[in-house]
Amino acid sequence: MSVKLARADRRAAWMFMAPMLVAMLVVAVWPLARTFYFSFTDAYLDDPTNYSLIGFENYLEVIGDRTWWIAVRNTLLFTVVSVAIETVLGLGIALLINQAIPGRGLVRAAILVPWAIPVVVATKMWEWMLNDQFGVLNQVLISMGLIDHGIAWTANGSLIMGVVIFIDVWMTTPFMVLLILAGLQMIPGEIMEAAEVDGIPAWKRFWSIVLPLLKPAIGVAVLFRVLDALRMFDLAYVLAASSEQVMTASIYARNRLISFQELGIGSAASTWVFLLVAFVAILIIGVLRLDRAAGEAP
Amino acid sequence: MASVELKSVSKSYGGNPVIRGVDLAIRDGEFIVFVGPSGCGKSTLLRLIAGLVPVTDGEISIGGEPVTDVPASKRGIAFVFQSYALYPHMTVARNIGFALETLGLGRDAVRNKVAEVAKLLKVDHLLARRPRELSGGQRQRVAIGRALVRKPEVFLFDEPLSNLDSDLRMEMRIEIARLHDDIGTTMIYVTHDQAEAMTLADRIVVLNHGVIEQVGSPQELYHTPKSRFVAGFVGSPRMNFSTVAATGIGADWLLSGPGGLRLESHVTGNRSTPATVGVRPEALSIVAPGSGRLDGVLERIEDLGHEHFAYVRLDADNSWVVRLPARPREDRDTKVGLSFRDEDLFLFDESGARLDHAASHERSAAALAQTSGGGIAA
Numbered sequence: 001m002s003v004k005l006a007r008a009d010r011r012a013a014w015m016f017m018a019p020m021l022v023a024m025l026v027v028a029v030w031p032l033a034r035t036f037y038f039s040f041t042d043a044y045l046d047d048p049t050n051y052s053l054i055g056f057e058n059y060l061e062v063i064g065d066r067t068w069w070i071a072v073r074n075t076l077l078f079t080v081v082s083v084a085i086e087t088v089l090g091l092g093i094a095l096l097i098n099q100a101i102p103g104r105g106l107v108r109a110a111i112l113v114p115w116a117i118p119v120v121v122a123t124k125m126w127e128w129m130l131n132d133q134f135g136v137l138n139q140v141l142i143s144m145g146l147i148d149h150g151i152a153w154t155a156n157g158s159l160i161m162g163v164v165i166f167i168d169v170w171m172t173t174p175f176m177v178l179l180i181l182a183g184l185q186m187i188p189g190e191i192m193e194a195a196e197v198d199g200i201p202a203w204k205r206f207w208s209i210v211l212p213l214l215k216p217a218i219g220v221a222v223l224f225r226v227l228d229a230l231r232m233f234d235l236a237y238v239l240a241a242s243s244e245q246v247m248t249a250s251i252y253a254r255n256r257l258i259s260f261q262e263l264g265i266g267s268a269a270s271t272w273v274f275l276l277v278a279f280v281a282i283l284i285i286g287v288l289r290l291d292r293a294a295g296e297a298p
Numbered sequence: 299m300a301s302v303e304l305k306s307v308s309k310s311y312g313g314n315p316v317i318r319g320v321d322l323a324i325r326d327g328e329f330i331v332f333v334g335p336s337g338c339g340k341s342t343l344l345r346l347i348a349g350l351v352p353v354t355d356g357e358i359s360i361g362g363e364p365v366t367d368v369p370a371s372k373r374g375i376a377f378v379f380q381s382y383a384l385y386p387h388m389t390v391a392r393n394i395g396f397a398l399e400t401l402g403l404g405r406d407a408v409r410n411k412v413a414e415v416a417k418l419l420k421v422d423h424l425l426a427r428r429p430r431e432l433s434g435g436q437r438q439r440v441a442i443g444r445a446l447v448r449k450p451e452v453f454l455f456d457e458p459l460s461n462l463d464s465d466l467r468m469e470m471r472i473e474i475a476r477l478h479d480d481i482g483t484t485m486i487y488v489t490h491d492q493a494e495a496m497t498l499a500d501r502i503v504v505l506n507h508g509v510i511e512q513v514g515s516p517q518e519l520y521h522t523p524k525s526r527f528v529a530g531f532v533g534s535p536r537m538n539f540s541t542v543a544a545t546g547i548g549a550d551w552l553l554s555g556p557g558g559l560r561l562e563s564h565v566t567g568n569r570s571t572p573a574t575v576g577v578r579p580e581a582l583s584i585v586a587p588g589s590g591r592l593d594g595v596l597e598r599i600e601d602l603g604h605e606h607f608a609y610v611r612l613d614a615d616n617s618w619v620v621r622l623p624a625r626p627r628e629d630r631d632t633k634v635g636l637s638f639r640d641e642d643l644f645l646f647d648e649s650g651a652r653l654d655h656a657a658s659h660e661r662s663a664a665a666l667a668q669t670s671g672g673g674i675a676a
C-alpha cells in the first residue's frame with residue numbers, strides 16, 4: 001500500500017473512532033479521573049468544593065481498615081466460588097442442550113429467563129422464597145420432614161454467603177451456557193465424527209478434543225464473569241445491606257462514600273477496587289493467553 | 299480386510315427418503331466408487347456404512363458380521379472426510395497417533411507406527427506442525443495417515459480430493475491407487491470426478507435419487523450403460539442426446555430427429571419404442587455437409603491444447619459436442635456434417651432404458667474383449 005493511501009486509511013479510522021472516543025471521555029474517563037483526583041483529597045460529600053490535597057493518606061487508611069479486608073476476602077470468596085460453579089454448570093448444560101434433543105429450541109429460550117430478570121427483582125424474589133416463616137423452600141423441607149422449623153437462610157451469618165452465591169449462580173449460569181454453547185457450535189461436526197469413527201471413547205473425546213477447542217470460549221466467559229463478580233454490589237446490597245458477612249469491596253466503597261460521606265476515602269476505596277479488577281483481568285488474560293488463543297480458533 | 303454387504307438399506311430424514319432400498323455386495327479388497335449427481339445420497343450411504351447415522355430400514359454387514367446396530371467406533375472402519383477433519387489443536391504426529399493412544403500401546407510403539415505411516419505418506423518432515431500450518435495436499439495426506447495407522451477393515455473416502463487443485467488431485471489419485479495395491483484393503487470412495495471414478499474403481503456404483511442405477515466396471519458403464527441416466531453420467535463431456543420420432547413395425551424402426559437425422563435400426567431384445575438417441579462426443583467426427591448423418595452449424599470451438607471441443611447446433615433445442623484430437627479446419631458459423639459408426643449409436647426408450655440394437659452388439663463384444671484383456675476384475 002502506498003504511503004498516501006495508508007495515511008488516508010488512518011485518517012478515516014480516526015474519524016470513525018472520534019464519536020466513540022468523545023463518548024468514552026465523557027462517561028468513563030471523566031468520572032474516573034474525578035474519582036482518582038478526589039482519592040488524594042480530604043473532601044466530604046456534603047461540601048465537595050472545600051478540600052485540600054493529602055497525598056496517599058486515604059489509600060493507607062483503606063488498607064489499614066480491618067473491614068476493608070473482610071470485604072476483599074468476601075469479594076474473592078464470592079468470585080472464586082460462584083464463577084467456578086457457574087463454569088462447571090454452564091459447561092454441563094451447554095453440552096446437554098447442544099445434543100439434538102426434541103424441544104431443544106424451547107429449552108434454549110427458557111434457560112435465558114433467569115438472566116433476563118433484573119438483579120433486584122430476582123434477589124427480592126429469592127428472599128421471599130427463602131423467608132424463614134413464609135418461604136416456599138422451608139415449607140417444602142418441612143413437609144418432606146427434613147427439618148422441623150424454618151431455617152433463617154438470609155439472617156444466619158454462616159448461610160448468607162451461600163445464599164448470595166446461590167442466587168448469583170441461578171441468575172448468571174445462562175450467560176455461561178450461552179457463551180459456551182456458541183463455542184461448542186464452532187467445533188466442526190466432522191471432527192467429532194472423525195474421533196467417533198476412530199474409536200476414541202467419549203470421555204477422551206471430551207477431554208482431548210472438546211475441552212481444548214472450547215478453551216477460548218470458556219476463557220472469555222470466565223473473564224467476563226470474574227470482572228463482573230469482583231465489582232458485585234447490587235445482589236449483596238439488596239439482600240443484606242448491613243451484613244458484614246457479604247459486604248463486598250464495592251459495598252465498602254459505597255458505605256465510606258455515602259453512609260460516612262467521606263468522598264476522599266470512598267474514592268480511594270473505589271480506586272483500590274478498580275486496581276483489583278484490573279490486576280485480576282491482566283492475570284487471567286495472561287494465564288489463558290486469550291489474546292493468542294483467539295487467533296487459534298479452528 | 300472385509301467384505302461389505304447392504305441389504306435393502308433405506309434412510310429417511312423426517313419422512314423424506316434419501317436412500318431407498320439399496321442392495322449392494324462389496325467384495326473383500328474391492329475398490330468401489332460411488333458417483334451420482336449432487337444430493338443423490340452418496341455421502342449419506344457412506345455414513346450409513348460408517349455407522350455415523352442409523353439406518354431407517356435394512357441391514358449392513360461388514361466381514362460377514364451384522365453391524366446394523368454396532369456403533370461407528372466398533373465397525374473397524376476408517377473415514378476420510380472432504381474437510382479432512384483434522385484435530386486443529388494437535389500436531390501432525392498426535393493427529394495420526396491419537397487413535398492409538400487409547401489402545402494401550404506403549405508410547406514408543408505409537409511413535410514408531412506414526413513414523414512408519416508418516417514416511418509412507420511423505421509427511422514425516424511435518425510431524426511437529428499443526429494442521430493450519432499445512433497445505434491442502436499435506437492435510438489430505440495426514441488425514442489419510444490417520445485413517446491408515448489403525449489398519450482398518452474398510453476405508454471410506456468422501457470426496458477426499460475435491461479441495462485440491464488438479465495437479466495435486468492427479469498425484470494423490472495415483473497415490474491412493476498405489477495404496478490400494480499395497481495394502482489391498484476394501485475401499486469405498488465417493489467422488490464427483492470422472493477421472494477418479496474411471497481410474498480408481500474396480501466397480502462404480504451410480505446413484506440417482508437414493509437408488510442404485512447401475513453397478514459395474516468403468517468399462518461396462520461406459521460401453522453398456524443400462525439407462526440414459528448412466529450414459530449421461532459416465533464420460534466427459536457427457537453423451538449427446540436428441541429425442542427422435544420413431545415409425546416402424548415390430549423391431550424395425552425408422553428414426554428421424556434434429557439436424558436431418560434419419561436412421562434405420564433393428565432393436566433386439568426389449569421391444570419398446572426408441573425415444574432418444576445418444577452418441578458420445580468422442581465417437582463423432584466432422585465431415586462435409588450432407589455427407590454425414592446429421593448436419594448443423596459449427597457454433598463454437600474450445601481449444602484445450604491436446605483436444606478440441608466443437609459445438610455443433612442441430613436446431614434450436616439441440617447442440618452436440620464433438621471431441622476432436624486436432625483443431626477442425628472448418629470455420630465458425632459454417633455448415634458442417636457429423637458422422638458416427640453404427641455401433642456407437644445408443645438408443646433409449648421413453649423410460650430411459652437402453653435398447654440393444656443390431657449394431658450395438660459389436661460394441662458390447664469389443665467392450666468385453668477390452669475388459670478381460672485389460673485385466674480388470676469384472
Ligand SMILES: Nc1ncnc2c1ncn2[C@@H]1O[C@H](COP(=O)(O)OP(=O)(O)OP(=O)(O)O)[C@@H](O)[C@H]1O
Binds near residue numbers: 311316340341
Ligand atoms: N442431516 C440431514 N438432515 C436432513 N436431510 C439431509 C441430511 N443429510 C442429508 N440430507 C439430504 O439427503 C440428500 C442426500 O444428501 P447427501 O449429502 O448424501 O448427498 P450427496 O450425494 O453426498 O451430495 P453431494 O454430491 O453434494 O455431496 C440431500 O437431499 C440432503 O438434503
Ligand SMILES: [Mg+2]
Binds near residue numbers: 340341342456
Ligand atoms: Mg456428499
